[in-house]
Amino acid sequence: MSEVCIAGYARSPFTFAHKGALIHTRPDDLGGIVVKALVARLGVDPTEIEDVIVGCAFPEGEQGFNVARLIGLLAGIPTSAAGATVNRFCGSSMQAIHIAAGAIRMGAGEAFVCAGIESMSRVPMGGFNPMPNPTLYETMPEVFMSMGETAEVLARKYQIRREEQEAFAVESHRKAAAASGGGKLKGEIVPIETEAGVVEVDGCIRPDTNAEKLKTLQPAFAADGTVTAGTSSPLTDGAAAVFVCSEDYAKKKGLKVLARVKSIAVAGCAPEVMGIGPVLATRKALARAGLQLTDMDLIEINEAFAVQVLACGRELGFDQTKMNLDGGAVALGHPLGATGARITGKAAQLLQREGKRYALATQCIGGGQGIATVLEAA
């Protein structure tokens, strides 16, 4: 049975929703541009692509129809390839990778484009026409809890002070600014042409943020809360894509493999503590890989909220020096559907850059879930 490989990773710049440089770019166009660039950079024959799988957390409006199919066509991938849109909220595009991995192991295809998109400017979080189920709201209202509220629940449960969250956010921005300033992100970013000019750098990073500035912000989700806009990932526009294929295919085509997918997992948890989701998913994935967390040389964990990563860290015991080397979502932004592809692609890319063996990519998911992927350097 062939191994599952990640052979390429690309993304658009991530920019603020509502005020950033990509607000006028349709998310399907954004996805199309990134996918096209990824395929072109790898030099693969697009007729050999089995499926274009695209994650999106609110697949409606310009992200609606079966947007994966449309993105494939916009990217110039021939009609012979299929297309499927996946929704696992924030875990959507990591799930896209998992679907491809499963198919490859089934012998159901060799080459897959696994992407994710979200324009939080153009399709609001919650969608255009939210219709929550009244019965479920009566019996289990926490299912519809806002993400910020769940972050506050974790802050209380784990007694994580505001200062600690802010120190974390400052560090995330510092790492992201260093990576961006040092040109380390250039290789993964696909420049996007807009009417106002070419956008080729991330827009959410605040290199000059510090504890003093963050201290002045009002709590964003509870009057007496600790979580602020500064310690949350911002609403973001962006797209990301990875190329997933069998090791045989990579060899045949002479592709440089970044990493092998060693194991995958998803797990559910209580909705009101959704931020702790990575803990359960990580434990499952590590067990399936026969590895320990200490075996992981690199950890890419999505920073939906600083407090949520800190809570996961308390449960799992992360080594901070291995985590989110180029910064996380608090600094880079979190276009919901696109983040999974970014952090999985990033983990694979970092294994090569840092010359390491194992990496963990994991995320929390609204509604109470976690998702995790263990990678091994090729």
Place this chain on the structure above:
Amino acid sequence: MAIAKVAVIGSGVMGGAIAAHAANAGAEVVLLDIVPEGGRNRSALAEGAIERMLKTDPAPFMDRRFAKRIRTGNLDDHLNQLKDVDWIIEAVVEKLEIKQALYRKIEGVRRDGSIVSSNTSTIRLAALTEGLPERLRRDFLITHFFNPPRYMRLLELVAGPSTRRDAIEAINHFCDLSLGKGVIEANDTPGFIANRIGTFWIQVALNEALDSGLPIEEADAVLSRPFGIPKTGVFALMDLVGIDLMPLVGRSLYNAVKEGDAFRAIHREAEPVRRMIEGGLIGRKGKGGFYRLAEHDGKKVKEAIDLKSLAYAKARKPRLECVSVARKGGLPALFEHPEPAGGYAWRVMSRTLAYAAALVPEIAGSIQAVDDAMRLGYNWGQGPFELIDKIGPRWFAERLKADGQTVPSLVARAAESGGFYRVEAGRRVALAPTGSYRPIERPKGVLLLADLRLAAKPLLRNRSASLWDIGDGVAALEFHTKMNALDPDILGLMRQSIELIGAKHKALVIYNEGDNFSAGVNLGLALFAINLGAWPMLEDLVKQGQQTFAALRDAPFPVVGAPSGLALGGGCEVLLHCDAVQAHAESYIGLVETGVGLIPGWGGCRAMLARGLGKKGFGGAMPAISKVFETIGLAKVSRSAFEAMELGFLREGDGITANRDRLLSDAKARALALVPGYKPPPAPTFKLPGKTARVALAIAVKGMSITGKVTAHDQVVAKELAFVLSGGDTDTVDQTTDDSLAKLERAAFMRLLREPKTLARMEHTLDTGKPLRN
């Protein structure tokens, strides 16, 4: 010549705000200022002005997006941008050399036929244009705006002997129709009209207060309300304008007027004012002024200064008998009253009014121009000549004589013939400087009920409303309650009007000439009924309102609403049931019922929902429901007609009139345009998600409650609002009629009316004019 592109040079308080107002009028605007010394950004001044104005309250922009209509720059790098501008307004420092140098610079780039004007308040046109090329003199005038330019309606226009008539007309037209100004052509004399008289008034009020020792609270009280002058009187007005300007303006006028001018006799640079300025007590922009807000034990207390000791003490609310007697006995009773304030008022107002009378025709061609200028530029309720008429010209002339004051010849003439203004054959006529009476001409497109009242009787009338025939088959319904608050009599006359018009007229305009269209339902009346527990009566009133407004919507003729000022609550609901709205740009529209613990009960919820849901087709109901829920729930009020459009109170096809005096005429034209083939709109029907929508809204409210943005009672009100907007017990595939939604609206309204916390809100608002957050 049409004005489409405007440049303003000088981005200070006046220049910036004039640019903003030109942008409000839809013009493309260039705003230039000098390059600041040492700064890296060479256009920092103009750019900073835009940023500052976006934070200024009251807002210079009618819509924040209009800021994008202004291109900023500096005079060194961007002078070339003036080359295709139609009107260049100079609003730089009041220094003749600087202004003239700037004109020469402009002259090098501007195109033939463009117009240049100065916003000077102190320099005469003759001086400004001396030695300048003839091309510029032909295109040059003074356009003197008042601060703040968006809100103060006066624009004094001064032309020189060389100024082209068509340039004057183009500016007059643009300022009148697009900027909404009351344009008054003034002569090229010092201080023009309003400031000439206003400066005199302020000086004499200060002199007399100093000499008589009258406390400033009393001075302001006696000089304001009895004369229809804003309650700021003189001293609080100075705090607003800036006390530091007093000596500058006074000196400038002193030097500019002729020997023998009465201002020269009263001009003084008062010692206490000098000391106040030295101490930084220059008014609201400084550490305090004649009044200040001090904090004692965490509470804000208004304090007033003692003009002798310059010490502050808690400001008193003067109870003046002389003011009370004036209500019955008129202004002579006030002047004759033995209280010190009575004599004070006489000494200040008699000299001011006599001064004004002596200045016609020197400063303006007519007494109306002077009255208009004081009304529009100083917000006086009546101008000097109207005030003399109110006092009684004969009494006024005799008392002047008795006091040994000179009686201006115009006053003597008015005293002989019975006043400055008269009504002859249903038309208002005014005393001309020549001594004869001339009819007051209104420009084309100006239609006022005030004029109509003199010439005709209403078609229908009760104590709260009247219906007028405004010609061409159009009738106008006006309210005349306090703040034009809605009451059962207005509803009654509305129903009578619908019947009458259906038979005899083609269209109806609902229009009020006061400051406000309608502040909503008469809360006092409602509160009275609640305290009596008159629930059936209250429910009947709700029903009556619903039915009356529905009848307005379903009437067989077009109905056009024409708001200006506040249109709140029920006042807004009237507009929501009109076929079209022609709004004054300064319309402040909102459904504010939640502020008093209620929801709109007269169809506001339904009408907003119907608009939001729009045309049948794709898309769910939630976007519309959420938007209406937010707009009503947060009691949003537009700060201009443009904002009202964004909030959904006005529709895209509705019209906006810049000049208040043109509103009725524009509304009439809109109504007539709707007449051919008119069919009333069908009653709306709805497909609403019921309980599901309520859950979605409850989730949103819960989020706001956790973040402390809504109170406990807000949540009670929000729940009722959600019940109505969700359609009650319905489902997304079922049709809900307007009638069944009206029942829900009424039931929710009645439930809220019985809430003690709603009652507390109503009482608090009625007592304080402010909302209670319980």
